[in-house]
Amino acid sequence: MNLLFVADPLEAFNPKKDSTLAMMREAQRRGFAVWACEPRQLHWLGGAGQAEAGPVQAQCRHVQLLDGAKPWFGDIEHVVRPLREFDAVLMRKDPPFDSEFFYATHLLEQAEREGARVFNRPRALRDHPEKLAILEWPQFIPATLVSRDMAALRAFAAEHGDIIVKPLDGMGGAGIFRLRQGGDGSPDVNLNVVLETLTDFGRRTIMAQRFIPEIAQGDKRVLLIGGEPVPFSLARIPQGGETRGNLAAGGLGVAQALTPADRAIAQAIGAELAARGLLLVGIDIIGDRLTEINVTSPTCFVEISEQTGFDVAGRFIDAMLARL
Structure with missing residues:
Protein backbone atom coordinates (compact mmCIF):
# COMPACT_ATOMS: atom_id res chain seq x y z
CA MET A 1 0.00 0.00 0.00
CA ARG A 121 -11.70 15.67 2.09
CA PRO A 122 -10.70 18.93 0.37
CA ARG A 123 -14.23 20.36 0.24
CA ALA A 124 -14.69 19.65 3.95
CA LEU A 125 -11.45 21.49 4.70
CA ARG A 126 -12.80 24.55 2.90
CA ASP A 127 -16.24 24.31 4.49
CA HIS A 128 -14.99 24.25 8.10
CA PRO A 129 -12.89 27.33 8.93
CA GLU A 130 -11.41 26.48 12.28
CA LYS A 131 -12.64 29.47 14.26
CA LEU A 132 -16.06 29.76 12.61
CA ALA A 133 -17.09 26.09 12.41
CA ILE A 134 -18.20 26.21 16.05
CA LEU A 135 -21.10 28.52 15.15
CA GLU A 136 -23.05 25.48 13.95
CA TRP A 137 -23.26 24.24 17.55
CA PRO A 138 -24.08 27.37 19.60
CA GLN A 139 -25.35 25.30 22.54
CA PHE A 140 -21.78 24.25 23.33
CA ILE A 141 -19.85 27.50 22.86
CA PRO A 142 -19.27 30.50 25.14
CA ALA A 143 -20.92 33.86 24.42
CA THR A 144 -19.41 34.78 21.05
CA LEU A 145 -19.48 37.68 18.63
CA VAL A 146 -18.12 37.55 15.09
CA SER A 147 -17.90 41.04 13.66
CA ARG A 148 -15.70 43.86 12.40
CA ASP A 149 -18.04 46.55 13.69
CA MET A 150 -16.18 48.49 16.34
CA ALA A 151 -19.30 49.62 18.18
CA ALA A 152 -20.63 46.06 18.37
CA LEU A 153 -17.31 44.78 19.68
CA ARG A 154 -17.13 47.49 22.33
CA ALA A 155 -20.68 46.71 23.41
CA PHE A 156 -19.81 43.03 23.71
CA ALA A 157 -16.81 43.89 25.87
CA ALA A 158 -18.97 46.12 28.07
CA GLU A 159 -21.64 43.42 28.45
CA HIS A 160 -19.28 40.59 29.45
CA GLY A 161 -16.50 42.51 31.18
CA ASP A 162 -13.77 39.94 30.55
CA ILE A 163 -13.33 38.78 26.96
CA ILE A 164 -10.91 37.17 24.54
CA VAL A 165 -10.50 38.63 21.05
CA LYS A 166 -8.69 36.86 18.23
CA PRO A 167 -8.19 36.90 14.45
CA LEU A 168 -10.07 34.33 12.41
CA ASP A 169 -6.93 33.13 10.64
CA GLY A 170 -4.55 32.83 13.59
CA MET A 171 -2.79 29.73 14.85
CA GLY A 172 -0.69 28.75 17.83
CA GLY A 173 -2.20 31.49 19.98
CA ALA A 174 -0.98 34.29 17.71
CA GLY A 175 -2.96 37.52 17.92
CA ILE A 176 -5.06 36.52 20.95
CA PHE A 177 -5.75 39.25 23.52
CA ARG A 178 -7.60 39.29 26.84
CA LEU A 179 -9.48 42.51 27.60
CA ARG A 180 -10.87 43.19 31.09
CA GLN A 181 -12.94 45.94 32.61
CA GLY A 182 -11.60 47.75 35.64
CA GLY A 183 -13.12 47.26 39.08
CA ASP A 184 -15.20 50.38 38.52
CA GLY A 185 -16.61 49.05 35.24
CA SER A 186 -14.29 51.14 33.09
CA PRO A 187 -13.16 49.53 29.81
CA ASP A 188 -9.74 47.96 29.44
CA VAL A 189 -7.23 50.71 28.71
CA ASN A 190 -6.11 48.78 25.61
CA LEU A 191 -9.61 48.07 24.29
CA ASN A 192 -9.59 50.55 21.44
CA VAL A 193 -6.07 49.96 20.22
CA VAL A 194 -6.48 46.16 20.30
CA LEU A 195 -9.75 46.31 18.37
CA GLU A 196 -8.32 48.78 15.89
CA THR A 197 -5.27 46.58 15.35
CA LEU A 198 -7.11 43.26 15.00
CA THR A 199 -9.86 44.63 12.75
CA ASP A 200 -7.55 46.94 10.81
CA PHE A 201 -9.92 49.78 11.70
CA GLY A 202 -13.02 47.81 10.78
CA ARG A 203 -11.72 46.19 7.60
CA ARG A 204 -11.14 42.70 9.03
CA THR A 205 -13.64 40.42 10.82
CA ILE A 206 -12.58 39.00 14.18
CA MET A 207 -14.04 36.86 16.96
CA ALA A 208 -14.75 37.94 20.54
CA GLN A 209 -15.66 35.42 23.26
CA ARG A 210 -16.47 35.64 26.92
CA PHE A 211 -13.36 34.70 28.91
CA ILE A 212 -13.59 31.19 30.40
CA PRO A 213 -11.79 31.02 33.79
CA GLU A 214 -11.34 27.26 33.45
CA ILE A 215 -8.48 28.00 31.05
CA ALA A 216 -6.35 27.75 34.21
CA GLN A 217 -6.97 23.98 34.08
CA GLY A 218 -6.10 23.84 30.41
CA ASP A 219 -7.30 24.28 26.86
CA LYS A 220 -8.17 20.65 26.06
CA ARG A 221 -7.50 19.17 22.63
CA VAL A 222 -9.88 16.28 21.98
CA LEU A 223 -9.14 14.20 18.88
CA LEU A 224 -12.03 12.78 16.86
CA ILE A 225 -11.05 9.92 14.55
CA GLY A 226 -13.76 8.64 12.26
CA GLY A 227 -16.26 10.54 14.41
CA GLU A 228 -15.21 8.82 17.64
CA PRO A 229 -13.20 10.55 20.38
CA VAL A 230 -9.82 9.35 21.51
CA PRO A 231 -10.41 8.59 25.23
CA PHE A 232 -7.75 11.08 26.35
CA SER A 233 -7.38 14.80 25.71
CA LEU A 234 -4.26 16.91 25.92
CA ALA A 235 -4.88 19.77 28.34
CA ARG A 236 -2.60 22.65 27.34
CA ILE A 237 -2.12 24.57 30.57
CA PRO A 238 -0.97 28.21 30.55
CA GLN A 239 2.32 28.87 32.32
CA GLY A 240 3.88 31.87 34.02
CA GLY A 241 0.80 34.09 34.14
CA GLU A 242 0.07 33.58 30.43
CA THR A 243 -3.59 33.59 29.30
CA ARG A 244 -2.97 31.26 26.35
CA GLY A 245 -2.52 27.52 26.77
CA ASN A 246 -1.23 26.84 23.24
CA LEU A 247 1.92 24.73 23.22
CA ALA A 248 3.43 27.21 20.77
CA ALA A 249 2.86 29.91 23.40
CA GLY A 250 4.61 27.93 26.14
CA GLY A 251 1.67 25.92 27.47
CA LEU A 252 2.30 22.65 29.32
CA GLY A 253 0.65 19.63 27.70
CA VAL A 254 -0.91 17.18 30.16
CA ALA A 255 -2.88 14.17 28.91
CA GLN A 256 -6.02 13.34 30.86
CA ALA A 257 -9.13 11.21 30.53
CA LEU A 258 -12.11 12.85 28.83
CA THR A 259 -14.66 14.41 31.15
CA PRO A 260 -18.41 13.75 30.73
CA ALA A 261 -18.73 17.22 29.16
CA ASP A 262 -15.89 16.45 26.71
CA ARG A 263 -17.61 13.23 25.67
CA ALA A 264 -20.99 14.89 25.31
CA ILE A 265 -19.62 17.51 22.92
CA ALA A 266 -17.57 14.95 20.97
CA GLN A 267 -20.51 12.60 20.56
CA ALA A 268 -22.87 15.42 19.55
CA ILE A 269 -20.71 16.63 16.66
CA GLY A 270 -18.35 13.76 15.81
CA ALA A 271 -20.55 11.63 13.57
CA GLU A 272 -21.74 14.62 11.56
CA LEU A 273 -18.21 15.87 10.94
CA ALA A 274 -17.08 12.39 9.91
CA ALA A 275 -19.99 12.08 7.49
CA ARG A 276 -18.78 15.26 5.78
CA GLY A 277 -15.40 13.71 5.05
CA LEU A 278 -13.45 14.83 8.10
CA LEU A 279 -11.64 11.67 9.17
CA LEU A 280 -9.53 13.53 11.74
CA VAL A 281 -10.70 16.53 13.76
CA GLY A 282 -9.20 18.25 16.79
CA ILE A 283 -11.76 20.07 18.91
CA ASP A 284 -10.71 22.51 21.60
CA ILE A 285 -12.65 22.64 24.86
CA ILE A 286 -12.15 24.98 27.83
CA GLY A 287 -14.13 23.89 30.88
CA ASP A 288 -17.32 22.61 29.28
CA ARG A 289 -17.29 24.99 26.29
CA LEU A 290 -16.27 24.28 22.70
CA THR A 291 -13.94 26.98 21.38
CA GLU A 292 -12.52 25.67 18.08
CA ILE A 293 -12.90 22.87 15.54
CA ASN A 294 -9.51 22.16 13.94
CA VAL A 295 -9.50 20.28 10.63
CA THR A 296 -6.41 21.29 8.65
CA SER A 297 -3.68 19.36 10.46
CA PRO A 298 -4.76 18.34 13.98
CA THR A 299 -1.90 17.41 16.26
CA CYS A 300 -1.12 16.08 19.79
CA PHE A 301 -0.77 12.41 18.71
CA VAL A 302 2.66 12.00 20.25
CA GLU A 303 1.97 13.71 23.57
CA ILE A 304 -1.19 11.69 24.20
CA SER A 305 0.43 8.40 23.18
CA GLU A 306 3.58 8.94 25.25
CA GLN A 307 1.69 9.94 28.40
CA THR A 308 -1.14 7.37 28.28
CA GLY A 309 0.04 4.47 26.10
CA PHE A 310 -2.99 4.89 23.83
CA ASP A 311 -1.93 4.29 20.21
CA VAL A 312 -3.42 7.36 18.51
CA ALA A 313 -1.59 6.82 15.21
CA GLY A 314 -2.70 3.19 15.12
CA ARG A 315 -6.31 4.24 15.67
CA PHE A 316 -6.00 6.77 12.85
CA ILE A 317 -4.52 4.32 10.33
CA ASP A 318 -7.22 1.78 11.21
CA ALA A 319 -9.93 4.37 10.59
CA MET A 320 -8.38 5.38 7.28
CA LEU A 321 -8.13 1.78 6.09
CA ALA A 322 -11.79 1.21 6.99
CA ARG A 323 -12.72 3.95 4.50
CA LEU A 324 -10.67 2.72 1.54
Whole structure:
Protein backbone atom coordinates (compact mmCIF):
# COMPACT_ATOMS: atom_id res chain seq x y z
CA MET A 1 0.00 0.00 0.00
CA ASN A 2 1.27 3.46 -0.96
CA LEU A 3 0.38 6.53 1.14
CA LEU A 4 1.11 10.09 0.04
CA PHE A 5 1.40 12.80 2.69
CA VAL A 6 0.89 16.35 1.42
CA ALA A 7 2.69 18.34 4.08
CA ASP A 8 5.24 20.98 4.96
CA PRO A 9 8.87 20.21 4.04
CA LEU A 10 10.03 17.08 5.87
CA GLU A 11 13.17 18.92 6.95
CA ALA A 12 10.96 21.26 9.03
CA PHE A 13 9.35 18.46 11.07
CA ASN A 14 10.03 18.15 14.78
CA PRO A 15 10.71 14.40 15.00
CA LYS A 16 10.05 14.37 18.76
CA LYS A 17 6.39 15.39 18.54
CA ASP A 18 5.13 15.68 14.98
CA SER A 19 1.76 13.97 14.49
CA THR A 20 2.23 13.55 10.74
CA LEU A 21 5.50 11.73 11.42
CA ALA A 22 3.67 9.52 13.95
CA MET A 23 1.24 8.57 11.17
CA MET A 24 4.13 7.89 8.80
CA ARG A 25 5.91 5.68 11.33
CA GLU A 26 2.77 3.63 11.95
CA ALA A 27 2.23 3.24 8.21
CA GLN A 28 5.81 2.07 7.69
CA ARG A 29 5.53 -0.30 10.66
CA ARG A 30 2.63 -1.98 8.84
CA GLY A 31 4.71 -2.37 5.71
CA PHE A 32 3.20 0.51 3.73
CA ALA A 33 5.30 2.69 1.43
CA VAL A 34 5.51 6.28 2.68
CA TRP A 35 5.60 9.12 0.15
CA ALA A 36 5.59 12.88 0.68
CA CYS A 37 5.13 16.07 -1.29
CA GLU A 38 4.49 19.73 -0.58
CA PRO A 39 1.41 21.63 -1.80
CA ARG A 40 3.64 23.69 -4.11
CA GLN A 41 4.54 20.46 -5.94
CA LEU A 42 0.97 19.70 -7.00
CA HIS A 43 0.14 20.46 -10.63
CA TRP A 44 -2.39 19.80 -13.38
CA LEU A 45 -2.02 20.24 -17.13
CA GLY A 46 -4.89 20.06 -19.61
CA GLY A 47 -7.20 21.97 -21.92
CA ALA A 48 -7.35 22.61 -25.64
CA GLY A 49 -4.16 21.68 -27.43
CA GLN A 50 -3.05 19.23 -24.76
CA ALA A 51 -2.88 15.58 -25.73
CA GLU A 52 -4.40 14.49 -22.42
CA ALA A 53 -6.23 16.33 -19.63
CA GLY A 54 -4.64 15.86 -16.25
CA PRO A 55 -4.42 14.03 -14.01
CA VAL A 56 -3.30 15.98 -10.92
CA GLN A 57 0.32 15.00 -10.30
CA ALA A 58 3.04 15.85 -7.82
CA GLN A 59 6.78 15.69 -7.50
CA CYS A 60 6.86 13.00 -4.81
CA ARG A 61 9.62 11.64 -2.62
CA HIS A 62 9.54 8.02 -1.46
CA VAL A 63 11.11 8.01 2.00
CA GLN A 64 12.43 5.53 4.51
CA LEU A 65 12.00 6.55 8.15
CA LEU A 66 15.03 5.97 10.35
CA ASP A 67 15.14 5.41 14.11
CA GLY A 68 17.48 7.39 16.32
CA ALA A 69 19.22 9.06 13.43
CA LYS A 70 19.81 12.55 12.10
CA PRO A 71 18.37 13.09 9.60
CA TRP A 72 15.38 10.97 10.62
CA PHE A 73 14.58 9.92 7.07
CA GLY A 74 16.27 8.96 3.86
CA ASP A 75 15.08 9.38 0.28
CA ILE A 76 14.56 6.24 -1.76
CA GLU A 77 13.46 7.94 -4.98
CA HIS A 78 11.94 11.12 -6.42
CA VAL A 79 9.29 10.75 -9.12
CA VAL A 80 6.41 12.67 -10.68
CA ARG A 81 3.33 10.59 -10.03
CA PRO A 82 -0.47 11.02 -10.39
CA LEU A 83 -2.25 11.26 -7.05
CA ARG A 84 -4.85 8.72 -8.16
CA GLU A 85 -2.13 6.04 -8.21
CA PHE A 86 -1.74 6.21 -4.42
CA ASP A 87 -3.97 4.15 -2.16
CA ALA A 88 -4.60 7.22 -0.01
CA VAL A 89 -3.58 10.89 0.01
CA LEU A 90 -3.38 12.57 3.42
CA MET A 91 -3.58 16.36 3.45
CA ARG A 92 -1.40 17.37 6.39
CA LYS A 93 -0.26 20.89 5.49
CA ASP A 94 -0.14 22.97 8.65
CA PRO A 95 -2.13 26.21 8.95
CA PRO A 96 -2.52 29.02 8.14
CA PHE A 97 -5.37 28.46 5.72
CA ASP A 98 -4.14 31.03 3.22
CA SER A 99 -4.75 31.41 -0.51
CA GLU A 100 -2.19 28.74 -1.41
CA PHE A 101 -3.81 26.26 0.99
CA PHE A 102 -7.16 27.10 -0.61
CA TYR A 103 -5.81 26.49 -4.11
CA ALA A 104 -4.27 23.21 -2.98
CA THR A 105 -7.69 21.97 -1.82
CA HIS A 106 -9.06 22.65 -5.30
CA LEU A 107 -6.28 20.64 -6.91
CA LEU A 108 -6.89 17.85 -4.41
CA GLU A 109 -10.60 17.94 -5.18
CA GLN A 110 -9.79 17.59 -8.87
CA ALA A 111 -7.62 14.59 -7.94
CA GLU A 112 -10.67 13.14 -6.15
CA ARG A 113 -12.70 13.47 -9.34
CA GLU A 114 -9.94 11.52 -11.06
CA GLY A 115 -10.15 8.71 -8.50
CA ALA A 116 -7.84 9.72 -5.63
CA ARG A 117 -8.89 9.10 -2.01
CA VAL A 118 -8.06 12.20 0.02
CA PHE A 119 -8.24 12.59 3.83
CA ASN A 120 -9.51 15.02 5.12
CA ARG A 121 -11.70 15.67 2.09
CA PRO A 122 -10.70 18.93 0.37
CA ARG A 123 -14.23 20.36 0.24
CA ALA A 124 -14.69 19.65 3.95
CA LEU A 125 -11.45 21.49 4.70
CA ARG A 126 -12.80 24.55 2.90
CA ASP A 127 -16.24 24.31 4.49
CA HIS A 128 -14.99 24.25 8.10
CA PRO A 129 -12.89 27.33 8.93
CA GLU A 130 -11.41 26.48 12.28
CA LYS A 131 -12.64 29.47 14.26
CA LEU A 132 -16.06 29.76 12.61
CA ALA A 133 -17.09 26.09 12.41
CA ILE A 134 -18.20 26.21 16.05
CA LEU A 135 -21.10 28.52 15.15
CA GLU A 136 -23.05 25.48 13.95
CA TRP A 137 -23.26 24.24 17.55
CA PRO A 138 -24.08 27.37 19.60
CA GLN A 139 -25.35 25.30 22.54
CA PHE A 140 -21.78 24.25 23.33
CA ILE A 141 -19.85 27.50 22.86
CA PRO A 142 -19.27 30.50 25.14
CA ALA A 143 -20.92 33.86 24.42
CA THR A 144 -19.41 34.78 21.05
CA LEU A 145 -19.48 37.68 18.63
CA VAL A 146 -18.12 37.55 15.09
CA SER A 147 -17.90 41.04 13.66
CA ARG A 148 -15.70 43.86 12.40
CA ASP A 149 -18.04 46.55 13.69
CA MET A 150 -16.18 48.49 16.34
CA ALA A 151 -19.30 49.62 18.18
CA ALA A 152 -20.63 46.06 18.37
CA LEU A 153 -17.31 44.78 19.68
CA ARG A 154 -17.13 47.49 22.33
CA ALA A 155 -20.68 46.71 23.41
CA PHE A 156 -19.81 43.03 23.71
CA ALA A 157 -16.81 43.89 25.87
CA ALA A 158 -18.97 46.12 28.07
CA GLU A 159 -21.64 43.42 28.45
CA HIS A 160 -19.28 40.59 29.45
CA GLY A 161 -16.50 42.51 31.18
CA ASP A 162 -13.77 39.94 30.55
CA ILE A 163 -13.33 38.78 26.96
CA ILE A 164 -10.91 37.17 24.54
CA VAL A 165 -10.50 38.63 21.05
CA LYS A 166 -8.69 36.86 18.23
CA PRO A 167 -8.19 36.90 14.45
CA LEU A 168 -10.07 34.33 12.41
CA ASP A 169 -6.93 33.13 10.64
CA GLY A 170 -4.55 32.83 13.59
CA MET A 171 -2.79 29.73 14.85
CA GLY A 172 -0.69 28.75 17.83
CA GLY A 173 -2.20 31.49 19.98
CA ALA A 174 -0.98 34.29 17.71
CA GLY A 175 -2.96 37.52 17.92
CA ILE A 176 -5.06 36.52 20.95
CA PHE A 177 -5.75 39.25 23.52
CA ARG A 178 -7.60 39.29 26.84
CA LEU A 179 -9.48 42.51 27.60
CA ARG A 180 -10.87 43.19 31.09
CA GLN A 181 -12.94 45.94 32.61
CA GLY A 182 -11.60 47.75 35.64
CA GLY A 183 -13.12 47.26 39.08
CA ASP A 184 -15.20 50.38 38.52
CA GLY A 185 -16.61 49.05 35.24
CA SER A 186 -14.29 51.14 33.09
CA PRO A 187 -13.16 49.53 29.81
CA ASP A 188 -9.74 47.96 29.44
CA VAL A 189 -7.23 50.71 28.71
CA ASN A 190 -6.11 48.78 25.61
CA LEU A 191 -9.61 48.07 24.29
CA ASN A 192 -9.59 50.55 21.44
CA VAL A 193 -6.07 49.96 20.22
CA VAL A 194 -6.48 46.16 20.30
CA LEU A 195 -9.75 46.31 18.37
CA GLU A 196 -8.32 48.78 15.89
CA THR A 197 -5.27 46.58 15.35
CA LEU A 198 -7.11 43.26 15.00
CA THR A 199 -9.86 44.63 12.75
CA ASP A 200 -7.55 46.94 10.81
CA PHE A 201 -9.92 49.78 11.70
CA GLY A 202 -13.02 47.81 10.78
CA ARG A 203 -11.72 46.19 7.60
CA ARG A 204 -11.14 42.70 9.03
CA THR A 205 -13.64 40.42 10.82
CA ILE A 206 -12.58 39.00 14.18
CA MET A 207 -14.04 36.86 16.96
CA ALA A 208 -14.75 37.94 20.54
CA GLN A 209 -15.66 35.42 23.26
CA ARG A 210 -16.47 35.64 26.92
CA PHE A 211 -13.36 34.70 28.91
CA ILE A 212 -13.59 31.19 30.40
CA PRO A 213 -11.79 31.02 33.79
CA GLU A 214 -11.34 27.26 33.45
CA ILE A 215 -8.48 28.00 31.05
CA ALA A 216 -6.35 27.75 34.21
CA GLN A 217 -6.97 23.98 34.08
CA GLY A 218 -6.10 23.84 30.41
CA ASP A 219 -7.30 24.28 26.86
CA LYS A 220 -8.17 20.65 26.06
CA ARG A 221 -7.50 19.17 22.63
CA VAL A 222 -9.88 16.28 21.98
CA LEU A 223 -9.14 14.20 18.88
CA LEU A 224 -12.03 12.78 16.86
CA ILE A 225 -11.05 9.92 14.55
CA GLY A 226 -13.76 8.64 12.26
CA GLY A 227 -16.26 10.54 14.41
CA GLU A 228 -15.21 8.82 17.64
CA PRO A 229 -13.20 10.55 20.38
CA VAL A 230 -9.82 9.35 21.51
CA PRO A 231 -10.41 8.59 25.23
CA PHE A 232 -7.75 11.08 26.35
CA SER A 233 -7.38 14.80 25.71
CA LEU A 234 -4.26 16.91 25.92
CA ALA A 235 -4.88 19.77 28.34
CA ARG A 236 -2.60 22.65 27.34
CA ILE A 237 -2.12 24.57 30.57
CA PRO A 238 -0.97 28.21 30.55
CA GLN A 239 2.32 28.87 32.32
CA GLY A 240 3.88 31.87 34.02
CA GLY A 241 0.80 34.09 34.14
CA GLU A 242 0.07 33.58 30.43
CA THR A 243 -3.59 33.59 29.30
CA ARG A 244 -2.97 31.26 26.35
CA GLY A 245 -2.52 27.52 26.77
CA ASN A 246 -1.23 26.84 23.24
CA LEU A 247 1.92 24.73 23.22
CA ALA A 248 3.43 27.21 20.77
CA ALA A 249 2.86 29.91 23.40
CA GLY A 250 4.61 27.93 26.14
CA GLY A 251 1.67 25.92 27.47
CA LEU A 252 2.30 22.65 29.32
CA GLY A 253 0.65 19.63 27.70
CA VAL A 254 -0.91 17.18 30.16
CA ALA A 255 -2.88 14.17 28.91
CA GLN A 256 -6.02 13.34 30.86
CA ALA A 257 -9.13 11.21 30.53
CA LEU A 258 -12.11 12.85 28.83
CA THR A 259 -14.66 14.41 31.15
CA PRO A 260 -18.41 13.75 30.73
CA ALA A 261 -18.73 17.22 29.16
CA ASP A 262 -15.89 16.45 26.71
CA ARG A 263 -17.61 13.23 25.67
CA ALA A 264 -20.99 14.89 25.31
CA ILE A 265 -19.62 17.51 22.92
CA ALA A 266 -17.57 14.95 20.97
CA GLN A 267 -20.51 12.60 20.56
CA ALA A 268 -22.87 15.42 19.55
CA ILE A 269 -20.71 16.63 16.66
CA GLY A 270 -18.35 13.76 15.81
CA ALA A 271 -20.55 11.63 13.57
CA GLU A 272 -21.74 14.62 11.56
CA LEU A 273 -18.21 15.87 10.94
CA ALA A 274 -17.08 12.39 9.91
CA ALA A 275 -19.99 12.08 7.49
CA ARG A 276 -18.78 15.26 5.78
CA GLY A 277 -15.40 13.71 5.05
CA LEU A 278 -13.45 14.83 8.10
CA LEU A 279 -11.64 11.67 9.17
CA LEU A 280 -9.53 13.53 11.74
CA VAL A 281 -10.70 16.53 13.76
CA GLY A 282 -9.20 18.25 16.79
CA ILE A 283 -11.76 20.07 18.91
CA ASP A 284 -10.71 22.51 21.60
CA ILE A 285 -12.65 22.64 24.86
CA ILE A 286 -12.15 24.98 27.83
CA GLY A 287 -14.13 23.89 30.88
CA ASP A 288 -17.32 22.61 29.28
CA ARG A 289 -17.29 24.99 26.29
CA LEU A 290 -16.27 24.28 22.70
CA THR A 291 -13.94 26.98 21.38
CA GLU A 292 -12.52 25.67 18.08
CA ILE A 293 -12.90 22.87 15.54
CA ASN A 294 -9.51 22.16 13.94
CA VAL A 295 -9.50 20.28 10.63
CA THR A 296 -6.41 21.29 8.65
CA SER A 297 -3.68 19.36 10.46
CA PRO A 298 -4.76 18.34 13.98
CA THR A 299 -1.90 17.41 16.26
CA CYS A 300 -1.12 16.08 19.79
CA PHE A 301 -0.77 12.41 18.71
CA VAL A 302 2.66 12.00 20.25
CA GLU A 303 1.97 13.71 23.57
CA ILE A 304 -1.19 11.69 24.20
CA SER A 305 0.43 8.40 23.18
CA GLU A 306 3.58 8.94 25.25
CA GLN A 307 1.69 9.94 28.40
CA THR A 308 -1.14 7.37 28.28
CA GLY A 309 0.04 4.47 26.10
CA PHE A 310 -2.99 4.89 23.83
CA ASP A 311 -1.93 4.29 20.21
CA VAL A 312 -3.42 7.36 18.51
CA ALA A 313 -1.59 6.82 15.21
CA GLY A 314 -2.70 3.19 15.12
CA ARG A 315 -6.31 4.24 15.67
CA PHE A 316 -6.00 6.77 12.85
CA ILE A 317 -4.52 4.32 10.33
CA ASP A 318 -7.22 1.78 11.21
CA ALA A 319 -9.93 4.37 10.59
CA MET A 320 -8.38 5.38 7.28
CA LEU A 321 -8.13 1.78 6.09
CA ALA A 322 -11.79 1.21 6.99
CA ARG A 323 -12.72 3.95 4.50
CA LEU A 324 -10.67 2.72 1.54
